[in-house]
Amino acid sequence: MTGTPLRVGLVGYGLAGSVFHAPLIAATPGLALDTVVTSNPERQAQARAEYPDVRVAASADELWARADELDLIVVASPNRTHVPLATAALEAGLPVVVDKPVAGTAAEARALAELAEKRGLLLSVFQNRRWDTDFLTLRRLIADGELGEVYRFESRFERWRPQLKGGWRESGDPAEIGGLLYDLGSHVVDQALVLFGPVTSVYAETDVRREGAQADDDTFLALTHESGVRSHLYVSATTAQLGPRFRVLGSKAGYVKHGLDPQEAALRDGSRPGASGTGWGAEPEELWGRLGAGESPVTGGGAPVPTLPGDYPAYYAAVARALHADGPNPVTALEAAAALDVLEAARRSAAEKVTVTL
Numbered sequence: 001m002t003g004t005p006l007r008v009g010l011v012g013y014g015l016a017g018s019v020f021h022a023p024l025i026a027a028t029p030g031l032a033l034d035t036v037v038t039s040n041p042e043r044q045a046q047a048r049a050e051y052p053d054v055r056v057a058a059s060a061d062e063l064w065a066r067a068d069e070l071d072l073i074v075v076a077s078p079n080r081t082h083v084p085l086a087t088a089a090l091e092a093g094l095p096v097v098v099d100k101p102v103a104g105t106a107a108e109a110r111a112l113a114e115l116a117e118k119r120g121l122l123l124s125v126f127q128n129r130r131w132d133t134d135f136l137t138l139r140r141l142i143a144d145g146e147l148g149e150v151y152r153f154e155s156r157f158e159r160w161r162p163q164l165k166g167g168w169r170e171s172g173d174p175a176e177i178g179g180l181l182y183d184l185g186s187h188v189v190d191q192a193l194v195l196f197g198p199v200t201s202v203y204a205e206t207d208v209r210r211e212g213a214q215a216d217d218d219t220f221l222a223l224t225h226e227s228g229v230r231s232h233l234y235v236s237a238t239t240a241q242l243g244p245r246f247r248v249l250g251s252k253a254g255y256v257k258h259g260l261d262p263q264e265a266a267l268r269d270g271s272r273p274g275a276s277g278t279g280w281g282a283e284p285e286e287l288w289g290r291l292g293a294g295e296s297p298v299t300g301g302g303a304p305v306p307t308l309p310g311d312y313p314a315y316y317a318a319v320a321r322a323l324h325a326d327g328p329n330p331v332t333a334l335e336a337a338a339a340l341d342v343l344e345a346a347r348r349s350a351a352e353k354v355t356v357t358l
Contacts, residue, residue, distance in 0.1 A: 005032035006323055009063045009070045009094075011085055012077035013038040013047055016099050019267050020128065020312075021076045026051065027273040027313055030320040034070060035063060060085055067092040072122075072323065075099060078168050079177035083108050086123065090115050095122035095323060100186040102336045104177045106344060109337035116333065122322055124329050125336040126315065129187045130194060132261035133283050133310040134245055140308065141248075141255055142195065146291060148252030153192060153231045155246055157184040158239035164212055172214025179215030181206055182343060184235035189221070189339045196229040198338070203355045204346035209238040221346050246289070255305065256297045257289030263310045273313045281310030 008025050010017055013036050025033045035055040036047040044056045057063065063070060073089040075082055075098045083103050089096045096116070102125045103109040116123035129135060141147055164170055171178045181204075193199070201224045206216040218238045223231040234243070246257045263281055273280045285304070292302020314330075321327035345356040 003030070005030055006071035006320060007032055007034035007069065008072045008074060009035040009037065009057075010074045010076060011037040011060050011063070011081075012075065012099075013040070013043040014076070014078075017074075017076035018043070018046065018050075019264070021074050021097075021099070021126070022047070022051065023267055023272050024312055024316050025074065028316040028320055030324075031072070031316060037063065060088065063094075064088060064092040067094055070094060072097065072319070074126075076126075079104070079182070080168070080175050083112065086112055087115065090119050090121055090123065093119065093121070095124075097124045097126055097319060098333075099126045100190070100336065101177065101182050101340060101343070102333055103340065104174075104182075106337040106340035109333050109340055113333035113337065122319070122329060123333045124319055124322070125331045125333060127187070127190050127331045127336070128312050128315055129191060129261070130331070131311045131314050132263070133281060133307045134257045134259075134261060134289065135191055136308040136310065137257070137289065137305060138246060138248060138255060139195065141291065141305070146253060147248060147250030147255060150196070150229050150248060150250045152249045153196060153229060153246075154234075154244070154248070155188045155191060155231065156234040156236075156239075156243045157188055157245075158234060158236045158242050160240055160242070161237040162210060164210055170213060170215050170217075179206075179217070179219075180235045180237060181216050181219050181346060185219060185221070185233070185343055185346070186339060188233040188235060189223075189342045190335075192223060192225075192231040192233060193335070193339055193342070196225040196227050196231065198226045199223045199231075199342050199358055200226055201355055201357050202342055202345035202349055204349040206347070206350040216350075219346075219350075221342075223342065253291050253293045253302075255289055255291050256302070257307075259283075259287045261310045263312050267312075279309075281312070283307040283309075 039058045075085045168176045203222040205220045207218040218236045221233040248255045288304045290297035290302035295301025318330035
């Protein structure tokens with residue numbers, strides 16, 4: 001992409017802003033990290049150290065005051081701020097990327113989408129795990145017919161974190177939109193919808209396991225898709241023995257894959273996309289999944305399937321193309337609203353101990 005880079009204002013420099021968004025923005029041709037918004041002095045210093053040319057602002061209001069100097073706003077602040085900040089950006093005439101979940105309710109997400117359409121502006125949702133190694137590999141296997149007709153999709157995003165970390169993500173205040181259902185659940189539900197389409201019914205179990213915890217930290221969802229596929233989704237911070245990331249069962253074969261995509265760990269460790277010799281998103285052969293039928297992969301059943309490289313940079317590259325009217329929005333707010341329909345149904349299912357029909 002040629003021409004003057006699009007200037008990006010990034011709101012929030014915690015985990016999402018500093019580990020995911022800033023490095024990916026900086027690595028994307030056609031985008032330039034112009035301003036980081038954080039009121040935390042330590043994070044301000046961190047941003048300046050990592051990006052010497054960046055401007056730092058203490059409040060997002062400073063961005064709206066000079067909206068004509070920016071081309072895109074990225075909202076990577078706490079969940080409760082997503083809707084008001086995205087609304088302010090759109091009303092200031094600026095396209096927006098919002099981290100997941102875009103909102104606390106599907107109605108709010110659809111209202112944001114309506115505002116963006118009315119203003120003729122891009123509104124995109126950062127669902128980076130559509131570009132995970134294992135997810136890209138599974139999409140290819142399904143598209144190539146390697147599994148036959150898929151019957152059941154099992155997806156696990158499990159961790160062993162018996163001690164609380166604190167912060168808004170573990171808050172029981174509904175306004176904070178905390179808990180794993182809306183955090184990791186946003187990822188696994190989005191992936192299930194991308195793979196197998198709309199959902200007709202939702203059953204869920206949510207639990208608060210850890211002492212002192214206020215928000216769900218061990219959650220299960222069972223989805224029935226219009227296509228007939230059943231998705232069983234697990235998100236947990238209390239899993240002492242981790243299960244397979246994916247177990248997908250079809251009429252011809254099954255695919256089992258352990259381990260998490262390596263890109264988050266690489267970003268946390270300071271690796272950056274595009275650096276020479278990094279082999280970005282590549283996974284070692286010993287972590288490849290296995291495809292087969294009739295025998296457990298634990299006992300050598302099935303054949304190893306090379307894992308496709310992960311590609312988080314593809315998201316912001318697609319955003320840049322969309323802003324130049326050279327490609328579609330990679331993740332729309334209406335897609336995010338469909339996932340929120342499922343999450344809201346799951347919350348109701350768990351609270352009322354019923355299966356919810358959509």
